[in-house]
Structure formats: C-alpha cells, structure tokens
Amino acid sequence: MRNMAVYQKIIKHEFPSIDLELLDYVSGVLDGGEEFNNVDDVYEAIGGVLHEVNLDKDEDCIRTICRKLYKTLQLNGGENQQNAILLDAPVQLSEQGLEDESTNDDKSIWMATRENVSQVNKKKLEKAEAKLKAKQERRLLQPDQPVKQNGMVSASASQAVSRKDVKAEAAGTSRATDIRIENFDIAFGEKVLLKEASFTLAFGRRYGLVGRNGAGKSTLLKMIASRELQFQSHISILHVEQEVIGDDTLAIDSVLECDELRTKLLKDEKELHMKIHDSSGCTDPSLGAKLSDVYAKLAEIEADKAPSRAAMILNGLGFSSNMQSQTTKEFSGGWRMRIALARALFSKPDLLLLDEPTNMLDIKAILWLENYLQDWPTTLLIVSHDKKFLNEVATDMIHQHSKRLDAYKGNYEQFFKTKTEKHKNQQREYEAQMQFRAHVQTFIDRFRYNANRAALVQSKIKQLEKLPKLIPVEKESEVILRFPAELQKLSPPILQLDEVSFSYGPDVPIFGSVDLSANMESRICIVGENGSGKTTLLKILLGEFNPVAGIRHCHRNLRIGYFSQHHIDTMKFDKNAIEVMASRFPGKQIEQYRQQLGSFGVTGDLATRPVSSLSGGQKSRVVFALMCAGNPNFFILDEPTNHLDIETVEALGKALSSFKGGVILVSHDESLIRVVCKELWVCGEGSVRAMEGGLDEYKKMVEKEFEQQR
Structure with missing residues (x-):
C-alpha cells in the first residue's frame, strides 16, 4: 500500500x-x-x-x-x-x-x-x-524457448497489432486491398529470423523476396499463409507449397475444382435438373426460377470458358492433352507440384505466394510462366533464386537480411544497383564520420592539459558525446564454394556414349543413337522439356542404367561427383551435418569433417544442428560437401541450383568455371548456364543432339513454338 x-x-x-x-x-x-x-x-x-x-x-x-x-x-x-x-x-x-x-x-x-x-x-x-x-x-519462461511440433523445432511469430486495426477487423469494415503487416518478430527455435519487421504489399504489384539461405524467406511465406501474422481476414491467400494429393481426379478436373463458386453452381444445376425430371409432370414453379438464377450466375462468371482456361494453363506448364486427362495419382511429385501451381494460377487469389516456382519447371515452362505472370491481376509474392525470372516478373523487391526487411522499387537488376549504391553511400558517410571524430579527438588529446584551451577542449568533448552512435555498414559475407583443386590429368576420351539407345519397355522409348563424348575440359549443359530423358541420360553416364543398345566407355581413373535433389531427400534428418559426413566417410577426425563442410559454407552451429532444421539451400551445401569428399575429377549435376540463394548460385558458377575437371550439367537457370557451359545438348523427340548457337538459339526455338501455339 x-x-x-x-x-x-x-x-x-x-x-x-x-x-x-x-x-x-x-x-x-x-x-x-x-x-x-x-x-x-x-x-x-x-x-x-x-x-x-x-x-x-x-x-x-x-x-x-x-x-x-x-x-x-x-x-x-x-x-x-x-x-x-x-x-x-x-x-x-x-x-x-x-x-x-x-x-x-x-x-x-x-x-x-x-x-x-x-x-x-x-x-x-x-x-x-x-x-x-x-x-x-x-x-x-526461458527466453527464446523453442516451439516444437511433433518433436521437431518449428518457427514462431509474435506481433503487435494496433487497437484501431483490431476494431476495424472486428466490425468487418476493413475493405482495403493493400496488405500491411507491421511490428512482428519471427524466430526458429532460438534463432531470431526477423525482429520488429514491417512491410506493405500494394494490390496488383508483383514482389520478389530475396535473401541468403537460412534468412527465413520460406518461413515468412508460411507465417503469412497460415495467418500467424495478422492482416485483413477478407484477403484470400494461396500458398503453392505442397503437391496435390494423388487420387482418381483427372488433372484438368483438379484445376477446375479449385473454383469453388463454379463447382457449387454446377452441383446446384445438376440437383435442380434431377428434381425437375423426377417431378413426373408436377413441376414446382420455383425450381425453374432457381435454375434460371443458377444459369445467370454461371454466365456471369463465364463458367463455360473455365475448361479452356484451365487447359491453357496446364498446357503452358507442360501438360499435353493426354496428360490432362490422366489421374493425379499417375503423376510423379514434380508433376503434381505443377498441378498445384496450375490450380493457384486458375483460382487467382488476392495474394499468391510462390516459393521457388521455377524449381519444378523446364526452360520452356519458365518462359511461359514469365509471360503469364506479367499480366497477373492481384498481388504476388515470390521467393526465387532465378535472377532472369525476377527481372521479367517482379515490379518490386523485398530484401530480407540482418533480421529486417528492406523494400526497393523495380526488378532484381534495379534492386541490385540501388542496394550497391546505397551501401557505397553508407560506407562513405561512415568513413567521413570516423575521420571527423578522429580529427576532434586529436584536438582534444593535443590540448587536454592546456589551461588556455580548457573551455574549447570541454566544448569538443561535449560535441563528441552528443554525436549519435556510429554503427559500421553491415556487409553480407561473400559466398565461396571450394571444389577440389589438385586433380589427376586424364587423357581423353574419359566418358563416352556410342550409339546408345534406351527405353523403359517396348512401348516407352526414350532416345536412340546417342553419341556423347566428354573430357576434362568439357562444360556441357543438357536441356529439354520435363520427361524428355535428361535424368535418364545422366543415369546412363553414371553407369546406374545399362543402355538397351550401344556402349558406354569410362576411363578407369574417372571419379564422378554426382549431385541430385534425391540425395537431399534421402538424408537422415535426425542427424547433423557432421554425423552425415561421418556415416558416409567414417574414420576421420571431427575437425576434418568440419573443414570439408566449411568449404561450402556449413560452419559453426550449422554443422551441429539437425539437418531437419536447415533451409533447403543449406541442405544443398551439405550435399556439395559430401559430393566433393571423395575428391572427384568429373561432376555430373542434376538441377544443382534448386533452393540455393542468388549469391550461392553465382558462387557455384565461379567454382565450376575454375574447376579443372569436366562438367555435365542439367539446369534451367539461365545465369548459371551462361557462366559455365560451352556446349548445349537438347533432349527431345527421341534423341539427344548438340544445339549450334547455344542457349540463345534454344530460346528462339522455344519462343517460336509459343507463337505457333497462340
């Protein structure tokens, strides 16, 4: 009291x-x-x-x-x-x-x-x-206590919401189309990903979200999609994250079903027809009126055009007419992800969230998606490592770094220029402030004990004390990937296919009469539509598949390092990166495992955290470390850029360019292909052929096909 x-x-x-x-x-x-x-x-x-x-x-x-x-x-x-x-x-x-x-x-x-x-x-x-x-x-409670679901550490969010917004939401008076999410924190276990962050998504704008692997980009999208971060409830959201569940639904019907209003109206139409036909001449007058109302609503939403629009979207994503009539359970996970993307594009939510949409697409489908999204009518937020894709699609960029979000106008190229200039200006300001403070401190030190200058010295001391705290410019560390440098020279040819043919049975031929030769200087990129046989060709080169006809020649001292997304999927998620390395290459000291992982940016606590808690890009780096632990002299890489951030993709390009061994690469990332590859091989139409003119010629061929389809 x-x-x-x-x-x-x-x-x-x-x-x-x-x-x-x-x-x-x-x-x-x-x-x-x-x-x-x-x-x-x-x-x-x-x-x-x-x-x-x-x-x-x-x-x-x-x-x-x-x-x-x-x-x-x-x-x-x-x-x-x-x-x-x-x-x-x-x-x-x-x-x-x-x-x-x-x-x-x-x-x-x-x-x-x-x-x-x-x-x-x-x-x-x-x-x-x-x-x-x-x-x-x-x-x-202990601070930063990890949130767990099913025994696994998961992300958590906290947010300060203004009373004004709460009242507007409760009253149902908010009809704003712009999305404003303010003053929120996101943590993953004890690691803080974002602190006191805020951002705004203006309706009709297309935002690219970029940042280093592990910064929390995918986590942010999940928090928005689950509405753990609060904003207007009338905003509809669709997050393309999980593949469609395989069942007996046709691919085309799976896309059409996501239009709930159309589906309900068609169901009502069918039920009303049944009641009218079953009335035995005693038709209820109200049934006809209801049916007319249903027809009017179907006409209003242009329901008759929906099947052709759904078919157009599926075709753009690589589904032929026959594939559109197949059940979803007949497709692999990658193709079911495409169906999920098609459903999102068809339904047109107020906010569409795409997390690395180009991972599941070939170059032809990426070019189609670029063109389609340029006319997207609502708000779009994309996480992507593909600079070319972001340049074509994004109208704005959001940079996630240092536990905060910075917004920039323009596509990726404009963002990079603005960010670089901003950092230069900040560095110049910092250096000028340091120089000024040093000058004042020199004066103080020189005349500190001079009685005649005592008043002036005190004035200078107070001047220093009043200056704001000087914070150095935060620079993200450069990403460096270190591939084996000392390699044994092998005389060519070191890997060769002579008149090779392959099929998965008499009714499923893949390609025939393939002649491919590679040496220590080779930089070959293999492109083609999904299902054309690119991964099958890599399996033959690796010796995992035997050709139906023809011969595979391999140098006896050839050591192949193979990268595949399958390796990420099969890693034991309950183990940490060091334990994964030890299980594959036993008998070494922990420091040796750490050194190998450190060559690919898996340092500090990243090496001791469970693999399940790592981001997709961090898991890819662990696979790179495993791939290089056997000191290979030849790389075969199947879509290595999936889940890597832009800086790591650039580092991968530099590392492959300086690698002294041979490289055969399957990729859809245009920037990586242009940096690394000297030869382009195209899979399709039952063959594998060299493309004179390289990537530019291939893109012209694909764009010509687009024009013919239109």
Whole structure:
C-alpha cells in the first residue's frame, strides 16, 4: 500500500466515474511489486482495463495516462522514496474517499465517497486479472524457448497489432486491398529470423523476396499463409507449397475444382435438373426460377470458358492433352507440384505466394510462366533464386537480411544497383564520420592539459558525446564454394556414349543413337522439356542404367561427383551435418569433417544442428560437401541450383568455371548456364543432339513454338 493513494488520485482525475473496486484493482497492480521496465509494460498491465472504463479515450490518450503513472512509479520507487508517508495502520480505500481536486487542502489525500457507486463489471475485472497473470507467467519462461511440433523445432511469430486495426477487423469494415503487416518478430527455435519487421504489399504489384539461405524467406511465406501474422481476414491467400494429393481426379478436373463458386453452381444445376425430371409432370414453379438464377450466375462468371482456361494453363506448364486427362495419382511429385501451381494460377487469389516456382519447371515452362505472370491481376509474392525470372516478373523487391526487411522499387537488376549504391553511400558517410571524430579527438588529446584551451577542449568533448552512435555498414559475407583443386590429368576420351539407345519397355522409348563424348575440359549443359530423358541420360553416364543398345566407355581413373535433389531427400534428418559426413566417410577426425563442410559454407552451429532444421539451400551445401569428399575429377549435376540463394548460385558458377575437371550439367537457370557451359545438348523427340548457337538459339526455338501455339 506504499503509493496506492497517489496512483488512485491520478486515475480518479482521468476517470471520475470509475468503479471503486476497479480503482482498487488498477492501483493494486501498480503497487503490487510488479516490475515495470517501461511505459509499454504499464500499458500492457492496465491499458485494456482503462480502455473498458472509458471507450471514448483512444489508444494515445490511454498511453499518455500510463506514461504519467510510470513516471510516478519511478519517482516513488527511486531516490524520492524517503518522502513517502508511513501510515500508522492499514487504510481500506473502499471505506474512504479521494479528496476532490477543487479543494486547496494539500495535506489530505482523501476524497468523500460518492453516494451512487456503480456496480463493478466482474467479467472485465477477471479478464484484466487473467491478462496480468499470463504476463507474469511469460516472464518466468526461458527466453527464446523453442516451439516444437511433433518433436521437431518449428518457427514462431509474435506481433503487435494496433487497437484501431483490431476494431476495424472486428466490425468487418476493413475493405482495403493493400496488405500491411507491421511490428512482428519471427524466430526458429532460438534463432531470431526477423525482429520488429514491417512491410506493405500494394494490390496488383508483383514482389520478389530475396535473401541468403537460412534468412527465413520460406518461413515468412508460411507465417503469412497460415495467418500467424495478422492482416485483413477478407484477403484470400494461396500458398503453392505442397503437391496435390494423388487420387482418381483427372488433372484438368483438379484445376477446375479449385473454383469453388463454379463447382457449387454446377452441383446446384445438376440437383435442380434431377428434381425437375423426377417431378413426373408436377413441376414446382420455383425450381425453374432457381435454375434460371443458377444459369445467370454461371454466365456471369463465364463458367463455360473455365475448361479452356484451365487447359491453357496446364498446357503452358507442360501438360499435353493426354496428360490432362490422366489421374493425379499417375503423376510423379514434380508433376503434381505443377498441378498445384496450375490450380493457384486458375483460382487467382488476392495474394499468391510462390516459393521457388521455377524449381519444378523446364526452360520452356519458365518462359511461359514469365509471360503469364506479367499480366497477373492481384498481388504476388515470390521467393526465387532465378535472377532472369525476377527481372521479367517482379515490379518490386523485398530484401530480407540482418533480421529486417528492406523494400526497393523495380526488378532484381534495379534492386541490385540501388542496394550497391546505397551501401557505397553508407560506407562513405561512415568513413567521413570516423575521420571527423578522429580529427576532434586529436584536438582534444593535443590540448587536454592546456589551461588556455580548457573551455574549447570541454566544448569538443561535449560535441563528441552528443554525436549519435556510429554503427559500421553491415556487409553480407561473400559466398565461396571450394571444389577440389589438385586433380589427376586424364587423357581423353574419359566418358563416352556410342550409339546408345534406351527405353523403359517396348512401348516407352526414350532416345536412340546417342553419341556423347566428354573430357576434362568439357562444360556441357543438357536441356529439354520435363520427361524428355535428361535424368535418364545422366543415369546412363553414371553407369546406374545399362543402355538397351550401344556402349558406354569410362576411363578407369574417372571419379564422378554426382549431385541430385534425391540425395537431399534421402538424408537422415535426425542427424547433423557432421554425423552425415561421418556415416558416409567414417574414420576421420571431427575437425576434418568440419573443414570439408566449411568449404561450402556449413560452419559453426550449422554443422551441429539437425539437418531437419536447415533451409533447403543449406541442405544443398551439405550435399556439395559430401559430393566433393571423395575428391572427384568429373561432376555430373542434376538441377544443382534448386533452393540455393542468388549469391550461392553465382558462387557455384565461379567454382565450376575454375574447376579443372569436366562438367555435365542439367539446369534451367539461365545465369548459371551462361557462366559455365560451352556446349548445349537438347533432349527431345527421341534423341539427344548438340544445339549450334547455344542457349540463345534454344530460346528462339522455344519462343517460336509459343507463337505457333497462340
């Protein structure tokens, strides 16, 4: 009861009609030994109760009152505490009254009790007490305690939402199409991914989200899709993350079914037809009216055009007419992901979230998707490592780094230029500030003991003290991948296919009469549509598949390093990267495993964390470390850029260019192909042939096919 009367006097002044029991409760919270570190703590403890007392007072007004109370807390708890009045006996405030402020008697702190005391709202009081109890319990918990689901560490989010937005959402009056998500934190276990971050997505704009592997880009998309980050509930969201479940539904029907309104209207139409036909001449007049209404609504949404639109989207993503009539269970995971993407493009949600959409597509499908998304009518947020794709699609960029989000206007190329110039300016400003401070400090050191300059020295010292804290410019470390450098020279040819043919049975021929030769200087990229036999060709080169006809020649000292997304999928997720290395290459010291992993950026705690907690790009780096542990002199890489960030893709291109062995690469990433490859081989139409003119000629061929299809 040290200072309750003081707090009550302030509260009573602001809320003259407050219930006495509620007044006791609020002042008791402030005087009850609770630790309040700032105004926000006071607001969190009693702000909600004060809002309920007087709904006319807005949030800013309540915070001003809390600020007065916090200052009083500091005064009464600090150096002036000795001035507090010590009472001889406890005083029951319910039996006393606070003194009216209109009197001039400063010696008494009591007022007369009002005759008409309103009844306290017990529910409000219980709600306030529960809120305070929850706050106290949260303080007892360990900070950064990992959130777990099914025994696995998962991400968690916290957000401060303004009362104004909450009221608008509760009233259902918000019809804004722009998405604004403010003041939120995201953590993955003990690792903080974003802190006090905010961003806005303007309706109709297309945003590219970029950042280093492990920064939390995919986690951010999941938090938005699950609405763990709060924003307008009327905004529809679709996150293309999981493949369509394989069942007996046809691919074309799976896409059409995602239009729920059309599906419901067609169902209603069918049911009404059945009722009319079953009425045996005694037709209910209302049935005809209902059927006419259904027809009108179907015409309004252009339901008759839906099948052709769905077929066009599936065709653009690589589905032939026959494939569109196959059931979803007949497709592999990659093709079912394409169906999921087709469903998203068909349904046109208010916010479409795409996480590495080009991973599942060949070059032809990527070019189609680029053209399609350029006319996307709603808001789009894309995570991608493909610079060419972002340049063609994005109108804005969001850079996730250093636990924050920075927004930029323009596509990836414009973003990179702006960011580079911004960092240069920041560095120049930092260096100028350092130089100025050093100059002032030199003056102080020189004349510190000069009596004639004492006043000037003091002035300079105060000048330094008033300068803002100088923070160095944060630079992201350069990504470096270290492939084996010392290789045994092998005389050509080291890997060769002579008149090779392959089929999965008499009815499934893949290709025939393939002649392919590679040596230590080879830089070959294999392209083609999905299903044309690219991965099958790699399996033959590796010796995993035997050709139906023809011969595979291989140098006896050839050591092939093979990268495949399948290797990522088969890693034991409960083990860490060091344990994975030890299981594949036993008998070495832990430092040797660490050194190998460190060559590919898997350093520090990344090497000791369970593989399940690593991002897709970090898992890919572990696979690179495993691939190179056997000191290979030839690389065969199947889509190595999937899940890598842009900086790592660039580092991969540099590393492959300087590698002294041969390289055969299957990739759809245009920037990597242009940096690395000198030869282009095209799979398709039952053959594998060299493409004169390289990637540019291949793209012209694909674009010509687009024009013919239109």
